[in-house]
Amino acid sequence: INSKSIQVFTYSIMASNKLIAILVLTITLSLQGDNNNVVEAQLTTNFYSTSCPNLLSTVRSTVRSAVNSQPRMGASILRLFFHDCFVNGCDGSILLDDTSSFTGEQNANPNRNSARGFNVIDNIKSAVEKACPGVVSCADILAIAARDSVVLLGGPNWNVKVGRRDARTASQAAANNNIPAPTSSLSQLISSFSAVGLSTRDMVALSGAHTIGQSRCTNFRTRVYNETNINAAFATLRQRSCPRAPGSGDGNLAPLDVNTAASFDNNYFKNLMAQRGLLHSDQELFNGGSTDSIVRGYSNNPSSFSSDFVAAMIKMGDISPLTGSSGEIRKVCGSTN
Numbered sequence: 001i002n003s004k005s006i007q008v009f010t011y012s013i014m015a016s017n018k019l020i021a022i023l024v025l026t027i028t029l030s031l032q033g034d035n036n037n038v039v040e041a042q043l044t045t046n047f048y049s050t051s052c053p054n055l056l057s058t059v060r061s062t063v064r065s066a067v068n069s070q071p072r073m074g075a076s077i078l079r080l081f082f083h084d085c086f087v088n089g090c091d092g093s094i095l096l097d098d099t100s101s102f103t104g105e106q107n108a109n110p111n112r113n114s115a116r117g118f119n120v121i122d123n124i125k126s127a128v129e130k131a132c133p134g135v136v137s138c139a140d141i142l143a144i145a146a147r148d149s150v151v152l153l154g155g156p157n158w159n160v161k162v163g164r165r166d167a168r169t170a171s172q173a174a175a176n177n178n179i180p181a182p183t184s185s186l187s188q189l190i191s192s193f194s195a196v197g198l199s200t201r202d203m204v205a206l207s208g209a210h211t212i213g214q215s216r217c218t219n220f221r222t223r224v225y226n227e228t229n230i231n232a233a234f235a236t237l238r239q240r241s242c243p244r245a246p247g248s249g250d251g252n253l254a255p256l257d258v259n260t261a262a263s264f265d266n267n268y269f270k271n272l273m274a275q276r277g278l279l280h281s282d283q284e285l286f287n288g289g290s291t292d293s294i295v296r297g298y299s300n301n302p303s304s305f306s307s308d309f310v311a312a313m314i315k316m317g318d319i320s321p322l323t324g325s326s327g328e329i330r331k332v333c334g335s336t337n
Contacts, residue, residue: 042323043161047140052132059124059141063148066120071262074149075213076117081146082206082316083111084139086196087174089320091167092139094175095121095333108175113251114216118334121145125333138333139164143317150313153212155264156306161317165327168336182219182279186289189281196319202312204285204294208305210256211268215278217242218250223280229287234258234276254278269299 048055067074084094087105094111095118098104106115121142128136140162151157180192193203223230224238237258243249255261256278257268269286272295277283286295298305328337 043163043318043321045159045161047161047163048132048136051135052128054131055128055136056144058127058131059144060148062120062124062127063145064152066117066123067149067152071153071212072214073117073120074153075209075256076115077120077142077149078146078209079213080115080117080121081142082209083115083175083179084142085316085319086178086180086192088167088171089322090139090143090164090317091320091322091327092137092142092164092330092333093167093170095138095142096167096170096336097334099335102169103172104170105172105175108172108179110175110179110181121333125330129331134329134331136329137164137166137327138330139166139321141333147313150209150264153262153264156310158310158314161314163321163323165322165324166330166333166336167322167327180281182215182281183222184281184284186284186287186291189284196316198312198315200291201294201308202315204291204298205305205308205312206316207282207285208266208268208298208309210279210282211260211266212262212264213256214253214261215256216250217252217254218246220254220278220280221246223278223283227280227283229275229283230277231275234274238278256282266298266302266305269295269305273299 063074063077066077080094081090083105084090084092087093094105094115096104097106105111106118121138124141124145125136125138128141140160143162143164144160147158147160178192178195180189184192189203189207190200193200193206198206220238221242221244224235224242225244238254241249241252241254258271258276258278259267268282271277272283272286275283277286285291298308331337
């Protein structure tokens with residue numbers, strides 16, 4: 001081998017090493033720059049297809065029994081999922097009871113005396129554990145149960161992405177700060193949803209979940225007595241079950257949708273256009289602001305609302321999930337292992 005051959009050979013190795021280094025750097029930067037998508041890619045619709053093949057039917061049968069017994073329960077389960085995802089992601093943290101080491105989210109202001117459906121999730125978890133012990137997270141059970149609740153009340157269907165793991169802690173402070181209040185202004189609503197990666201259209205579509213369920217007098221008292229952008233007959237109707245004096249009848253319930261409270265439809269948006277939104281935050285969506293056109297569109301086109309609602313639910317379900325080796329698979333949803 002002569003000196004020229006050695007020089008060529010050495011140059012070839014150096015060039016190859018440079019190419020490898022460039023490729024490694026490019027791949028690393030690509031992964032770092034697209035980290036959220038990598039996390040989301042770990043959620044799939046068939047995550048449990050072999051490890052727990054009867055999961056979906058097990059969840060559906062338990063939710064069906066609960067909703068048939070009490071139609072309001074569908075809205076409660078959907079609300080649990082919403083409140084879970086808005087606090088450090090969809091990680092089942094809202095299901096954790098208080099312990100000596102941390103204060104959970106169940107007694108945060110948005111959840112105290114109103115969050116319900118925990119027993120339904122516990123019943124589902126118990127049934128799933130018998131069939132597939134230590135496999136399915138409580139966070140995923142809640143996500144699937146929320147979808148089934150919508151479907152059972154006449155709403156759209158979609159494939160739920162799963163593969164989440166459960167949080168080992170919860171945050172009452174985050175629940176108080178992150179979950180939109182019924183007194184929120186439009187700008188506050190837009191900001192709250194934007195903070196978790198949801199658009200204004202997502203916000204309006206998800207607010208359409210108020211086509212089902214009920215709210216407590218304490219949440220709408222100020223609106224029905226003091227606000228002017230409200231239908232007079234509707235205000236009078238709601239005042240009958242909600243006394244003006246605070247502390248009197250605070251827990252009395254009224255349907256969020258005055259027309260079809262147990263049916264998932266687009267009447268919520270029609271109510272807003274007629275100034276019959278129960279909560280201040282509801283009517284803010286149709287009050288001369290930037291979301292009026294979206295409300296009008298959903299009111300006139302129920303299929304548009306349904307498709308946007310599904311897209312927003314899937315997007316919300318992607319908020320900061322715990323995957324891989326993060327978190328745990330709880331044995332019981334109310335406590336860590």
